[in-house]
Amino acid sequence: MNASNVNFSDVLIIIIVVLAIILALLYYFNKVSMRKMVQAQDFIDNNRTTVQIFIIDKKQEKPSPSNLPKAVYEQMPKTSKMRKANLxxxxVGPQIVTLICDKPVYNVLPVKKMSRLT
Structure with missing residues (x-):
């Protein structure tokens, strides 16, 4: 087949097939990530306890070994290490810890005050 004999319809069919494959992969990965999120939320709900904590500081910054425990930082996915997180x-009790929290919780927490969290 000569390069000048390639029809527009052939190129269009190839593009449609590639787009269909990409969409199928995105659907599959979204389904897998949703399943993981549901499992994580179930784990959180089963292990929920009420704790009194004193909020020292809140920041939105990129996680690093200096502001998180080394073991936690090493287990984080690379994409999470590149994004800003709510720290x-x-x-908590006698220990000072750095916690990662969700945006709604981060917005509600008062600084320099005792809070009772569930």
């Missing part, structure tokens, strides 16, 4: 330094 809260708090005193």
């Amino acid at each position: 809260v330094r708090a005193k």
